[in-house]
Amino acid sequence: MHIVIPAGPGGGLDGTARETGRALVELGLVEQVSFENVSGGGGGRAMAYFLENAERFDLPVLVNSTPLVLRSLQGLFPFGFRDLTPVAALVGDHGVFVVRADSAIEHWDAVLETLRNNPGKMVIGGGSVRGSLDHVVLALALEAADLPVRAGRYVPYDGGGKAMLALLGGEVELLSTGLGESMAFVAGGEARVLAVTSATRITALPDVPTLKELGYPVVFANWRGLFGSPTMAPQVRRELVDQLSAMRTSPHWEDVLERRGWTSLEIDAAAFGAYLEAQETQLAGTMRNLGFLAPSDDGG
Amino acid sequence: MWEGITAGLTTALDPGNLAWVVAGCLAGTLIGMLPGLGPITAIALMIPVSYSLDPAAGMIMMAGVYYGAVFGGSTSSILINAPGVASTVATSFDGYPMARKGQAGRALALAAYASFAGGVVGAVALLLFASTLAALATAFQSPEYTLILAFALSSIAAFADRGQVLRSLAAALVGLMLGTVGTDQSAGVQRFTFGRLDLTDGLSFVLVAMATFALAEAFRMVLAGDDDAASTRFAHARLHPGDARAVAPAVGRSSVLGFLVGVLPGAGATLASFFAYDLQRRFRRSDAADGARGIAAPESANNAACTGSFVPLLTLGIPGSGTTAVLLGVMLSYGVQPGPRLLEAEPTMFWGVIVSMFIGNVVLLALNLPLIPYISRIVYLRRRVLVPFVIVFSLLGVYLTSLNSFDIFLMLAFALAGLALRLAGFPLAPLLLGFILSGMLEENLRRTVLLADGSWTFLLDRPVSLVLLVLCVLVWLGPLKRLLARKRGTQGH
Numbered sequence A: 001m002h003i004v005i006p007a008g009p010g011g012g013l014d015g016t017a018r019e020t021g022r023a024l025v026e027l028g029l030v031e032q033v034s035f036e037n038v039s040g041g042g043g044g045r046a047m048a049y050f051l052e053n054a055e056r057f058d059l060p061v062l063v064n065s066t067p068l069v070l071r072s073l074q075g076l077f078p079f080g081f082r083d084l085t086p087v088a089a090l091v092g093d094h095g096v097f098v099v100r101a102d103s104a105i106e107h108w109d110a111v112l113e114t115l116r117n118n119p120g121k122m123v124i125g126g127g128s129v130r131g132s133l134d135h136v137v138l139a140l141a142l143e144a145a146d147l148p149v150r151a152g153r154y155v156p157y158d159g160g161g162k163a164m165l166a167l168l169g170g171e172v173e174l175l176s177t178g179l180g181e182s183m184a185f186v187a188g189g190e191a192r193v194l195a196v197t198s199a200t201r202i203t204a205l206p207d208v209p210t211l212k213e214l215g216y217p218v219v220f221a222n223w224r225g226l227f228g229s230p231t232m233a234p235q236v237r238r239e240l241v242d243q244l245s246a247m248r249t250s251p252h253w254e255d256v257l258e259r260r261g262w263t264s265l266e267i268d269a270a271a272f273g274a275y276l277e278a279q280e281t282q283l284a285g286t287m288r289n290l291g292f293l294a295p296s297d298d299g300g
Numbered sequence B: 001m002w003e004g005i006t007a008g009l010t011t012a013l014d015p016g017n018l019a020w021v022v023a024g025c026l027a028g029t030l031i032g033m034l035p036g037l038g039p040i041t042a043i044a045l046m047i048p049v050s051y052s053l054d055p056a057a058g059m060i061m062m063a064g065v066y067y068g069a070v071f072g073g074s075t076s077s078i079l080i081n082a083p084g085v086a087s088t089v090a091t092s093f094d095g096y097p098m099a100r101k102g103q104a105g106r107a108l109a110l111a112a113y114a115s116f117a118g119g120v121v122g123a124v125a126l127l128l129f130a131s132t133l134a135a136l137a138t139a140f141q142s143p144e145y146t147l148i149l150a151f152a153l154s155s156i157a158a159f160a161d162r163g164q165v166l167r168s169l170a171a172a173l174v175g176l177m178l179g180t181v182g183t184d185q186s187a188g189v190q191r192f193t194f195g196r197l198d199l200t201d202g203l204s205f206v207l208v209a210m211a212t213f214a215l216a217e218a219f220r221m222v223l224a225g226d227d228d229a230a231s232t233r234f235a236h237a238r239l240h241p242g243d244a245r246a247v248a249p250a251v252g253r254s255s256v257l258g259f260l261v262g263v264l265p266g267a268g269a270t271l272a273s274f275f276a277y278d279l280q281r282r283f284r285r286s287d288a289a290d291g292a293r294g295i296a297a298p299e300s301a302n303n304a305a306c307t308g309s310f311v312p313l314l315t316l317g318i319p320g321s322g323t324t325a326v327l328l329g330v331m332l333s334y335g336v337q338p339g340p341r342l343l344e345a346e347p348t349m350f351w352g353v354i355v356s357m358f359i360g361n362v363v364l365l366a367l368n369l370p371l372i373p374y375i376s377r378i379v380y381l382r383r384r385v386l387v388p389f390v391i392v393f394s395l396l397g398v399y400l401t402s403l404n405s406f407d408i409f410l411m412l413a414f415a416l417a418g419l420a421l422r423l424a425g426f427p428l429a430p431l432l433l434g435f436i437l438s439g440m441l442e443e444n445l446r447r448t449v450l451l452a453d454g455s456w457t458f459l460l461d462r463p464v465s466l467v468l469l470v471l472c473v474l475v476w477l478g479p480l481k482r483l484l485a486r487k488r489g490t491q492g493h
Helices: A012-026 A041-056 A067-074 A108-117 A133-144 A160-168 A179-187 A234-248 A251-260 A269-290 B002-013 B015-033 B039-050 B055-072 B074-080 B086-129 B134-139 B142-159 B165-178 B205-224 B243-263 B268-282 B290-308 B310-316 B322-333 B347-380 B383-402 B405-423 B429-451 B463-492
Strands: A002-005 A034-037 A060-065 A085-100 A123-126 A153-156 A174-178 A191-196 A221-228 A263-268
Touching: A002 A012, A002 A041, A012 A034, A012 A060, A012 A085, A012 A221, A012 A234, A012 A251, A012 B322, A041 A060, A041 A067, A060 A067, A067 A133, A067 A269, A085 A133, A085 A160, A085 A179, A085 A234, A085 A269, A108 A191, A123 A133, A123 A160, A133 A153, A133 A174, A133 A269, A153 B429, A160 A174, A160 A179, A160 A191, A160 B134, A160 B310, A174 A179, A179 A191, A221 A234, A221 A263, A234 A251, A234 A263, A234 A269, A251 A263, A251 B322, A263 A269, B002 B015, B002 B055, B002 B347, B015 B039, B015 B055, B015 B074, B015 B347, B039 B055, B039 B322, B055 B074, B055 B086, B055 B290, B055 B322, B055 B347, B074 B086, B074 B205, B074 B290, B074 B347, B074 B383, B086 B205, B086 B243, B086 B268, B086 B290, B086 B310, B086 B347, B086 B429, B134 B243, B134 B310, B142 B165, B142 B268, B142 B429, B142 B463, B165 B429, B165 B463, B205 B383, B205 B405, B205 B429, B243 B268, B243 B290, B243 B310, B268 B290, B290 B310, B310 B322, B310 B347, B347 B383, B383 B405
Parallel strands: A002 A034, A002 A060, A123 A153, A123 A174
Antiparallel strands: A060 A221, A085 A174, A085 A191, A085 A221, A085 A263
């Protein structure tokens, strides 16, 4: 098994790939796993490399995440998930909206009210470029409340960490970010989560409502999962899915999830493909409203 | 805290951990010495090793790799003018000329001693103030970053030699423009990428540095035609008599400055080394040890800053640089979440890592000094041997970081353009500095203006901003006065 990672070492994608590979080997499910980091081009170079060199490896696997859907929608690279064989989504990170612990804002509805009454005044930070994950999740949540995303002023930072620092330093009032990146600050009592984009409440945050229960039907996860080459045989895919399910039920994997603070996602094979298509539809509308897609354009 | 320090001592002196700090420092410093390979590559290469260790040993080793690579990073800057990491660019300003004068051993020894001093001062500061200095990181927001970057750019005018101010500024402008290639952070659109995936992440530092410094210099040597080696031969790692006393104040100032700048996420070792070099130029005394101070100042600053960058990493869980981002990934893979609670949750690791830095710096000095006589022979090679060596290593350094052959061609184009600029009398250091600062400056400036709703009053109504603004103006006074004086001079004739 050879896993291609479209990012440098040390990040979330790299961690997912290496933890999965290690778990599969230690559980005796796969004999040997090698890894290759191919960064650049917002993941596009890894994709091109993978498609070009897949036949050189016994079992080529590409790890990827939600930005794959976003970037191919934006037409940033000429590939999409349809050029690959979806194998399984393994872990997910839900979007959260965070304020400083001492903020006057107590409830998500208070945010919406401020945005409605004073459009364009509230400063909302995020850990990524406009038109990418944090911005789009914010837009999804605002759209569900019939608010244009311009009701808030989105300010991008170079990574979730620096965005959190800006929140703590008082430069932004609200932060759109991932649960994983903000957990340490929430647990440390420096920041508060107003709402989360998961389907049900998060075990670690029993008091935090989901957007869904607040009446805004937005469920969104930044998935990380595995893909095979376009020519992957159905038999091979089935075997790999079985191995991954065996891994999921193992104590080893439970330990990984616990240690990393990841939420398990269990979406396999064909269901994963359908999930991706649904996410693409969900995001395309919002991206169009944000002006990152031409109205009649399907992402070309 | 004393309890913590004793616990840290026990952890750091554990024979296994001692072995790992030595291993980490050795790997880091050797990898860091190679042109084009910096701490980030060194750490990435050691990740597989770290997986097999327990968290304390792993972090002790990885920290060793990091400051080890910074320690060794000056080598290629000094010997072949090939800074593999942005924080050693300033070292090449005075280091490379000294090596070409035949004093490579002295230059390297100065860098080693200064790095050691910076590392130790940094470790002391980290030990004493780690938990209190985190506030500094949150006090600096976008307006402050904008102005500190403007200050760094302003000092280009001060770096410039007499009569070179305008050319320096022009070169810096070209550098700023090169930094705009890639994805626009604020709008999310592509700029100057010509639809190429290779350019969407912008130009890499290593590529621009290797092209404009190492390769352009190699080409210049070819054009110069003569085949002499560096003139005289003092390969031994010896300081000149009086060097130690001459550089000591510069090292002290730079270490403290470096540590403080290092604490700021995003600013880090690069700005620290430039500021230290700039500060040193202001204290200039034009004596024989001037070049020595020009090496010692940035080297002590970048090592102290590297230690300083552990403050936001450990106490806030926020990586200030690409390198600390990878370190954060390593910590997360151990299930260790750095942040405000790390000190309570993982006291052994927290103090163990900090105390091990003292041991690591002694190890690094002991490793580096004996190597200097051998490594410094490189500059005594004849040019027909040296030039191909430099070309191969700088191309290799760039290719190994990206594994993208497009980068090689891009780099050759940049090197030729750099050579043309040099021949036309434009200095390339401001170009590189402009390029390094461009992205950060743009990001922070645009954010500041966005936050202030398009108004520029943030310059005046924030105390730290105001101080930085005044500093910028002061920096400009010197060159302006010179410029006016010259004008008056020509009018008088």
